[in-house]
Each structure stands twice: as structure tokens, then as C-alpha cells.
Amino acid sequence: MIYITGDCHGDYRRFNTENFPEQKKMSRDDYVIVCGDFGYWDRSREQEWWRRWLSQKSFTLLWVDGNHENYDMLRELPVEEWKGGKAQFVSDNILHLMRGQVFDLEGVRLFSFGGARSHDIPDGILDPAAENFKAEFRRLSRKKALFRVKHVSWWEEEMPNAEEMEEGRQNLAKNQGQVDFIVTHCAASSVQDRFSGGLFQADPLTDYLEELRQACRYKRWFFGHYHDNRTVTERDWMLYEQIIRIV
Numbered sequence: 001m002i003y004i005t006g007d008c009h010g011d012y013r014r015f016n017t018e019n020f021p022e023q024k025k026m027s028r029d030d031y032v033i034v035c036g037d038f039g040y041w042d043r044s045r046e047q048e049w050w051r052r053w054l055s056q057k058s059f060t061l062l063w064v065d066g067n068h069e070n071y072d073m074l075r076e077l078p079v080e081e082w083k084g085g086k087a088q089f090v091s092d093n094i095l096h097l098m099r100g101q102v103f104d105l106e107g108v109r110l111f112s113f114g115g116a117r118s119h120d121i122p123d124g125i126l127d128p129a130a131e132n133f134k135a136e137f138r139r140l141s142r143k144k145a146l147f148r149v150k151h152v153s154w155w156e157e158e159m160p161n162a163e164e165m166e167e168g169r170q171n172l173a174k175n176q177g178q179v180d181f182i183v184t185h186c187a188a189s190s191v192q193d194r195f196s197g198g199l200f201q202a203d204p205l206t207d208y209l210e211e212l213r214q215a216c217r218y219k220r221w222f223f224g225h226y227h228d229n230r231t232v233t234e235r236d237w238m239l240y241e242q243i244i245r246i247v
Helices: 021-025 045-055 071-075 133-142 162-174 189-196 204-215
Strands: 002-005 031-034 060-063 080-082 085-091 094-097 101-105 108-113 181-184 220-223 236-238 243-245
Touching: 045 085, 045 094, 085 101, 101 162, 108 162, 162 204, 189 204
Parallel strands: 002 031, 031 060, 060 094, 108 181, 181 220, 220 236
Antiparallel strands: 002 243, 080 085, 085 094, 101 108
């Protein structure tokens, strides 16, 4: 069985047995996939407790990264080969699926590509190394501005680099441009335009995903990021709190 859901932001209560009773019939050979913003943020007592709680679940939890992950922490995790692609183990049953990979989940081919541009920081990004950081932080905080801090609440790695994009192209080519499912955090540009009415502008990542959308064949493309549950097209599905079965 394979289930999929949207952004968690570090809140995993949707995976309790009351909200997700299907897990009672699942094993570690069954999967739940999170479409980015899993919430791999810090080593606080609360987050460590939740990760231990998830590690005791009967299923295996897979996730692509979003624009709300701690990429400094992610870099510390070793990269391993897993089911045909590159992954990072948070625990035995919690895996980060890296960008541009194709995984074979018992005959189901899945392409993963995390990341997204943050849209909720109109007041900028502060650098703790800047001389005026403390004063600027106090000023923006007093006015309740929407800003982030480098390596605290924002990482430039939220957007992919050229090597990750090229690796994605090459891995799809090795699979003749055909997979069963694509899992990303944000959507391809044309799909984003369909539901946003111009609210979300195209960027290098959404344009890259559009390139892949035009070049490859897939049954369903699942993404999160936009905080809604919606069937945008017959093949392109936006997810948030819903957990749906796909296999």
C-alpha cells in the first residue's frame, strides 16, 4: 500500500490511529509519502519526541523536502542508495527522498524532486553575520514584519542547484522518461497558473518542473506547498491535510 499527503510543518497528528486508522493493516513494506515541508527543523525536545513517535509507526514514511526544512541538519545525514535512488535515513522508517531520483517501490516507479521558493517573506532575509543584525531584527519584529533569518528560518538550498536539476533529467532519461508517480513540493509553472490566477509567479524551479512535465509520461503528479486539497487536472493533484491511497 502507498498513501500520500501534503505539508506537515512538524505537526504529525494526522498520523495517529484515530485520523489514519488504515495504518493498523500496514507494515514497514507499506509507505506514506509527504509532499514537502515535512518539518525537519531542529533538535528541540518536542521535535525529537515526534520523530521517535513516528519511528514507532508500522509503516515507512517517505518525504521530499520543502521550503521549510533545516538544510544544515539535512547535510549531516549520510546519503545512501535505496530502491534505486538516493535517500537519507532519519530513522529506520523515516526517509528523505533526495531531488531528481527515481525509486522502485515494489514495481511502482516514483520520481522525487523537493524544494520551493518561499513566498511569505516580503520584508526580506536577515543575515546574523551582518553588523546591524540585532537592531534590524528588533525593528522588524516590533512591526510584526514577515522576514526570515539565514540558517535559522531560511536556507538558500530551498531552491535546487543546476547539478540536482541535471541529475533529475538524467534519471528520467534512464527510465525512458516514464514513471508512475511524480512527487514534488511545488507545482510546474502551467499547473500553478491554472489554480493561482497569477498569484504565484513562475521561478526557475517551477519552470524546470514544467520542462519535465512536457518531456515525461506519468500517471499522477502530487505536490503540496499551496495549503489546499485540489484536483488541478486529471493528473496533477494538490494535497494538504488529506491522506489518500494511490496504490
